[in-house]
Amino acid sequence: GDSVTQMEGPVTLSEEAFLTINCTYTATGYPSLFWYVQYPGEGLQLLLKATKADDKGSNKGFEATYRKETTSFHLEKGSVQVSDSAVYFCALRASGGSNYKLTFGKGTLLTVNP
Amino acid sequence: NAGVTQTPKFQVLKTGQSMTLQCAQDMNHEYMSWYRQDPGMGLRLIHYSVGAGITDQGEVPNGYNVSRSTTEDFPLRLLSAAPSQTSVYFCASSYGGRETQYFGPGTRLLVL
DSSP states (O other), X not given: OOEEEEOOSOEEEETTXXXXXXXXXXXXXXXEEEEEXXXXXXXXXXXXXXXXXXXXXXXXXXXXXXBTTTTBOOEEESSOOGGGOEEEEEEEEOSSOSSOOEEEOOOEEEEEEO | OOOEEEEXXXXXXXXTOOEEEEEEESSOOSEEEEEEEOTXXXXXXXXXXXXXXXXXXXXXXXTXXXXXXXXXXXXXXXXXXXXXXXXXXXXXXXXXXXXXXXXXXXXXXXXX
């Protein structure tokens, strides 16, 4: 079945450091790929998405590129801020099927220190 | 525009008790779904609905019932709570199944 594997956390960085959170997936066909962010005490918010190979999703300084050849969708940000501290989830939605479910990774806790 | 709302925010139940988790959205979304979030496991789909009057099972439906009598509301019922249902529950909605899904703030449930 479909699955998403993302790097284990927690990740602790200093402000202005470079961030990479790795995400790889297993799925048939051409799934859509997502990064969601969950701030403390809140629900999940869509951070960015990509729906086809080589697409780059971007938002709030975060970027991720859909790499079909390596089945990856790594999240990057050039300079993190304290306000980026949150849990980040990589997810996919299969290209077929009728339940439209999102398959999530386990999440990566990011803490940014001033 | 309140988005997706969930009540209650937190609930403690005893084993065997029943309760309903409420979810409502004011965006006229056709697709709604329930997920549970457990430590180290990401989110898993419990039930979903593609429109009023239509519901179906996700990957972990046992112990939960749903109904969708209106477009706005999608309650999740626990008929006889078990400790294994201790979790954080999220409701999500979207215009269609393939559109961006918007999540509610979650309900934290503890079953003793």
